[in-house]
Amino acid sequence: MKTLQLNTEKIRKDFPILNRKANGKPLVYFDNAATSQTPQQVIDTIAHYYQNYNANIHRGVHFLSQEATDAYEQARIKIQKHFNIKVPHEVIFTSGTTHAINLVAHGFSSFLKEGDEILVSAMEHHSNIVPWQMLCERTGATLKVIPMDQNGELVMKDYHALLSKDAKLVFCNHVSNALGTINPIKEIIDAAHAVGARVLVDGAQAAPHIKADMQALDVDFYTVSAHKMCGPTGVGILYGKSEWLNKLPPYQGGGEMIAEVTFEKTTYADLPHKFEAGTPNIAGGIAFGAALDYMNAIGFDTIAQYEDELLQYATNKLKKIEGLKIYGEASKKAAVVSFNIQGIHPYDIGTILDKLGIAVRTGHHCAQPIMDFYGIPGTVRASFSFYNTKEEIDTLVEGVQRARNMLV
Amino acid sequence: MMNIQQIQEEIVDEFSLFDDWMEKYEHMIGLGKSLPLIREEYKTEDNIIKGCQSKVWVHAELDNDKLVFTADSDAIITKGIIAILIRTFSNQKPQDIIDADTEFIDEIGLKEHLSPTRANGLVSMIKQLKLYAIAYQTQLN
Numbered sequence: 001m002k003t004l005q006l007n008t009e010k011i012r013k014d015f016p017i018l019n020r021k022a023n024g025k026p027l028v029y030f031d032n033a034a035t036s037q038t039p040q041q042v043i044d045t046i047a048h049y050y051q052n053y054n055a056n057i058h059r060g061v062h063f064l065s066q067e068a069t070d071a072y073e074q075a076r077i078k079i080q081k082h083f084n085i086k087v088p089h090e091v092i093f094t095s096g097t098t099h100a101i102n103l104v105a106h107g108f109s110s111f112l113k114e115g116d117e118i119l120v121s122a123m124e125h126h127s128n129i130v131p132w133q134m135l136c137e138r139t140g141a142t143l144k145v146i147p148m149d150q151n152g153e154l155v156m157k158d159y160h161a162l163l164s165k166d167a168k169l170v171f172c173n174h175v176s177n178a179l180g181t182i183n184p185i186k187e188i189i190d191a192a193h194a195v196g197a198r199v200l201v202d203g204a205q206a207a208p209h210i211k212a213d214m215q216a217l218d219v220d221f222y223t224v225s226a227h228k229m230c231g232p233t234g235v236g237i238l239y240g241k242s243e244w245l246n247k248l249p250p251y252q253g254g255g256e257m258i259a260e261v262t263f264e265k266t267t268y269a270d271l272p273h274k275f276e277a278g279t280p281n282i283a284g285g286i287a288f289g290a291a292l293d294y295m296n297a298i299g300f301d302t303i304a305q306y307e308d309e310l311l312q313y314a315t316n317k318l319k320k321i322e323g324l325k326i327y328g329e330a331s332k333k334a335a336v337v338s339f340n341i342q343g344i345h346p347y348d349i350g351t352i353l354d355k356l357g358i359a360v361r362t363g364h365h366c367a368q369p370i371m372d373f374y375g376i377p378g379t380v381r382a383s384f385s386f387y388n389t390k391e392e393i394d395t396l397v398e399g400v401q402r403a404r405n406m407l408v
Numbered sequence: 409m410m411n412i413q414q415i416q417e418e419i420v421d422e423f424s425l426f427d428d429w430m431e432k433y434e435h436m437i438g439l440g441k442s443l444p445l446i447r448e449e450y451k452t453e454d455n456i457i458k459g460c461q462s463k464v465w466v467h468a469e470l471d472n473d474k475l476v477f478t479a480d481s482d483a484i485i486t487k488g489i490i491a492i493l494i495r496t497f498s499n500q501k502p503q504d505i506i507d508a509d510t511e512f513i514d515e516i517g518l519k520e521h522l523s524p525t526r527a528n529g530l531v532s533m534i535k536q537l538k539l540y541a542i543a544y545q546t547q548l549n
Contacts, residue, residue: 023429345483347462355429363461377463377482406434407484 179328
């Protein structure tokens with residue numbers, strides 16, 4: 001296999017925040033699955049927007065408005081190309097993944113009836129469970145769970161058994177935020193389509209590591225948050241096949257999403273505007289495009305290979321710590337290590353690591369069903385990005401060792 | 409019998425002996441080990457303090473005109489924090505607990521070292537102990 005080189009030293013210079021100290025110690029940022037850090041190029045894009053062409057889009061005839069509209073629509077095209085989406089209007093700008101999922105869940109209210117089934121994987125984030133529970137309450141449909149095993153992999157045999165002609169929708173994340181499992185979404189999508197069910201894949205955790213191809217996957221809906229992939233917070237996308245986006249009703253009413261309004265009747269605008277009511281996060285959308293440019297310049301293959309190296313390095317070193325157990329040992333994983341030390345609450349470990357300048361996440365990671373499955377209150381989660389280093393992992397391992405000595 | 413103010417001063421003195429955060433945390437963990445433990449039957453869902461990432465159970469009962477607290481937590485640092493609070497508030501009159509300020513948490517240099525989520529837990533703990541005091545004060549009246 002060709003070795004792809006990543007110049008971490010050079011890359012780290014693009015992220016001013018990585019020079020910060022936390023509690024007097026050099027910051028080691030391992031909470032990338034919660035949000036990634038932002039390179040200077042993206043920060044500059046946001047500043048440049050406000051300094052040079054801040055204007056409301058799609059409506060103004062004036063110079064600034066046209067510049068802003070062009071830049072925003074260019075970003076949409078960058079996103080379209082990145083995910084190999086057929087046409088730009090299949091990219092709907094949202095405030096993020098949660099908004100995108102709610103948009104689809106709301107839209108399906110009118111397509112479901114009692115007796116219909118919705119399948120959801122056992123390793124979903126709460127944002128991909130709650131909207132479907134609400135949808136079931138509204139429509140009388142039933143929620144069924146695709147189980148997982150001890151390794152943190154979906155039991156595909158059970159999934160196939162669950163799929164019946166009553167199955168109308170299937171929801172699954174591409175990568176689990178709590179465990180790092182990369183799910184076999186192509187198999188999930190194809191099997192669902194075979195019984196006529198539609199599939200939404202939550203790509204929030206996958207997008208920073210994997211360049212997903214929407215046409216090859218043939219997925220019906222896919223959601224992404226910009227802030228997990230070097231972009232700003234408050235912006236993301238819903239990808240949807242035109243066929244379904246045209247069928248679903250608008251989620252919010254307002255300006256921008258209409259064709260004609262009278263007090264008797266409103267006709268809705270075409271895609272994508274039908275789902276983009278109100279003034280969007282213009283700077284955020286443009287900056288999302290800049291973030292994709294930044295990551296593509298490094299290359300997703302290079303990123304994936306380097307992050308996998310970090311994952312293997314961290315897994316091997318952490319496993320040597322006495323009493324440490326890793327949750328989620330799927331054969332295919334993104335750069336996430338979820339762990340506990342026997343007899344110690346994850347929160348205690350997180351608190352000591354914080355004192356050492358190491359940022360990790362502790363708790364249930366908005367995936368309580370997974371914690372219930374393992375019978376634990378939560379885990380310590382370290383998640384890596386391409387700007388992290390093996391030296392930082394050494395610091396983490398020493399920190400965990402120190403926490404253990406203090407707490408056992 | 410020391411009053412709340414005196415106990416708080418004593419705790420501030422104890423913590424002032426330590427120079428770095430590690431020693432402070434170790435002391436706090438030690439205090440957690442001497443916490444008057446809640447009886448198993450009181451470790452119920454109702455007695456859990458909301459707002460903490462770890463579980464904290466608190467029970468209060470009157471002993472003549474004084475309120476006695478017992479508690480436990482599944483996290484050892486949290487146990488240390490609740491132990492400090494209970495040491496100041498337990499065996500005190502409800503009205504004194506209601507009136508007490510908790511500035512000493514800042515003085516022992518813990519609040520600034522505690523992460524926001526934990527600080528929220530700390531605030532929730534103080535609030536819950538005071539709520540017990542209010543409830544029992546009403547009963548005494």
